[in-house]
Amino acid sequence: MTRNSFDLTRRQTLAGLGATSALALTGCAATVRPEGVAKAQSIGAERLLEVAGYNLLEHEPERATSLGVDTDQYYRLRGKLEDQSPAGQDAFAATLRQDLDRIRAVPRDGLDSENLTNLEVVESAYELALDGFALPYGDTPVGNWRTAPYVVIQNVGQYLALPRFMQSDHKVENGDDADAYIERMEQMPAVFDGELARIKAARGMGVVPPGFLLDKAIGQMEQTVASAGKGEMFAADLRTKLTAMGMPDSHANRAAILENGPIAEALIRQLEELRAERAVATDAPGISARPRGDEFYAWALRSSTTTRLTPDEVHEQGLEELEALHARMDPILREIGYTGGSVGERMQALSEDPRYKFAEGDPGRAEIMDFIAERVEWIKAQMPRAFNTLVDPNMEVKRIPPAEEVGAPGAYGGAGSKDGSIPGRFWINLRTTDLHRKYDLADLTYHEAIPGHVWEGEYSNRLPLIRSILAFNPFSEGWALYGEQLADELGAYDEFTVGRLGYLQSLAFRACRMVVDTGLHAKGWSRAQAVNFFVERNGSKPTEVESEVDRYCSWPGQATGYKLGHSRIVDQRARAQTALGAAYDVKAFNDAVVLGGNVPMDVLEHNVDRYLARAGK
Structure with missing residues (x-):
């Protein structure tokens, strides 16, 4: 289905976009003060950006719900889902192309720094996305972090995303919300079939995921089909929400019919295709082993780093940073009595120390959740020492749904809705407590929650809509490492020296990612070679890195952005310290970076330039 995008209204055009040209045409330009022209230009830019934001949400209505902006005249988006068909993706690209042309046409002279940043961000995001849409296969992120050549696999696909989204983000507070829930369910078979058409087309081109990824995806899909057949995903969720509101459950009965029937049938069609792909799959892990794989990886690396670095350059930077971090870890290991062997070998030994393990099973899971809660409270109290502009995140810590845990990372986190009604979330993988250690869980908490993803997202949610939508992998993940x-x-x-080892190992782990991702996708590494690099060089836990490596295989390039982004932020901080000398203030620098919002790396540098210009006055 092709969706129409919003267009600029006559009022918006007259109020802003055409203001300066209109003045010139009437011969009055000379009588208008420059600040009036600049104000008109700013108003025009702001309104164009707002229109572009809602144009994007027309194609990704789930984001409108997650942001809490599917209200009033946009309430209809609450009953819609993204069109996953080839035609739907083509229409999405056409909207981006149209709005990119509009944004490029906006005069930049006289605009304030905020609007300059906003326009630069949108232009960069749309250019990257359109290059991705031009590739013959894959799922293209638009202001997102996932570069996925395989539309349905162990950690990609609406069979995973929709149950999580509907259960977590689609609120039911009245009959209209329940109607919208059903409307979305009615669209789900077409959504799944749209994905099916794309993965079948990719198989026709010879693009088949690695067999070990398909094994995971098939197992997960079988669980999803079984749950749908029993009405345990959507119908059960809707019934729970209706009951909580004291509403009749007639909608839930309709949901059960949809879930047991057409939704389950569409999922079975996807499952049959995954099994057909498994029959012809190889275990070659890298995208370079697929048709046009080098081309896909070049784009994925650019999308994931927002730089033009080559695979070789990223690989070498990762090796250099790994060595530097291990040099910092070595004396700490010696101090606590681990003196023999490489840093990786000693960290492996440390991971087996029972003092730093959590109990097995549910008692250990409860211990982990208590540990996280204590660290969140501690770090919240420290934030006035690091920022002048503070936020108070609405957040919760949740276990990753067990059906997803096998294909999921150790944890992930993100901001809540723009209106604050949906909390930011720190999702923790608890399929086994052996994924975590007491010396590395604190650091993971700071990364995913505060001052990392949840904290940063609170600032982005204060920006114009389009800026709350668009995010860039190296900033998102680089900021979390900076956190x-x-x-x-x-x-x-x-007072917890071994915890600093966990922090440094976390940074070293991200340096390893730069090496491993490029190794898999540009240097012909095997899956085992990638896993062993983490275990042997960094002392990582095999149970953790096996899923990590599988993630890199399904999201080429994404893993390279973390340490690269962190290093760029740290480099900018060093530049500010040098430029400002005694006038440098870390709280002011942190504000300048986080208030500038989520940006590509070149725009980050521009934002720091603007901060230095202000601070130098």
């Missing part, structure tokens, strides 16, 4: 660094600088490990 880990801030926690260390604020004293998180002053």
Whole structure:
């Protein structure tokens, strides 16, 4: 189905976009003060950006719900889902192309720094996305972090996304919300079939995922089909929400019919295709082993780093940073009595130390949740020491749904809705407590929650709509690593030295990612070679890195953005310290970066330039 995008209204055009040209045409330009022209230009830019934001949400209505902006005249988006068919994706690209042309046409002279940043961000995001849409296969992120050549696999696909989204984000507070829930369910078979058409087309081109990824996806899909057949996903969720509101459950009965029937049938069609793909799959892990794989990886690396670095350059930077971090870890290991072997070997030994393990099973899971809660409270109290502009995140810590855990990372996190009604969430993988250690869980908390993803997202949610939608992998993940660094600088490990090892190992782990991702996708590494690099060089836990490596295989390039983004932020901080000397203030620098919002790396540098210009006055 092709969706029409919003167009600029006559009022918006007259109020802003055409203001300066209109003045010139009437011969009055000379009588209008420059600040009036600049104001008109700013108003025009702001309104164009708002229109572009809602144009994007026309194609990704789930984001409108997650942001809490599917209200009033946009309430109809609450009953819609993204069109996953080839035609739907083509229509999405056409909207981006149209709005990119509009944004490029906006005069930049006289615009304030905020609007300059906003326009630069949108232009960069749309250019990257359109290059992705031009590729013959894959799922293209638009202001997102996932570069997925396989539309349905162990951690990609609406069979995973829709149950999580409907259960977590689609609120039911009245009959209209329940109607919208059903409307979305009615669209689900077409959504699944749209994905099916794309993965069948990819198989026709010879693009088949690695067999070991398909094995995971098939197992997960079988669980999803079984749950749908029993009405345990959508119908059960809707019934729970209706009951909580004291509403009749007639909608839930309709949901059960849809879930047991056409939804389950569409999922079975996807499952049959995955099994057909498994019959012809190889275990070659890298995208370079697929048709046009080098081309896909070049785009994925650019999308994931927002730079033009080559695979070789990323690979070498990862190796260099890994060595530097291990040099910092070595004396700490010696101090606590681990003196023999490489840093990786000693970290493996440390991971087996029972003092730092959590109990097995549910008692250990409860212990982990209590540990996280204590660390969140501690770091919240430190934030006035690191920022002048503070936020108070509405957040919760949740277990990743067990059906997803096998294909999921150790944890992930993100901001809540723009209106605050949906909390930010720190999702923790608890399929086994052996995924976590007491010396690395604090650092993971700072990364996913505060001052990392949840904290940063609160600032982005204060920006114009389009800026709350668009995010860039190296900033998102680089900021979360910088958040880990801030926690260390604020004293998180002053009385827990082994915890600093966990922090440094976390940074080293991200340096390893730069090496492993490029190794898999550009240097012909095997899956085992990638896993062993983490275990042997960094002392990582095999149970953790096996799923990590599988994730890199399904999201080429994404893993490279973390440490690269962190290093760019740290480089900018060093530049500010040098430029400002005694006038440098870390709280002002942190504000300048986080208030500028989620940006590509070149725009980050521009934002720091603007901060230095202000601070130097």
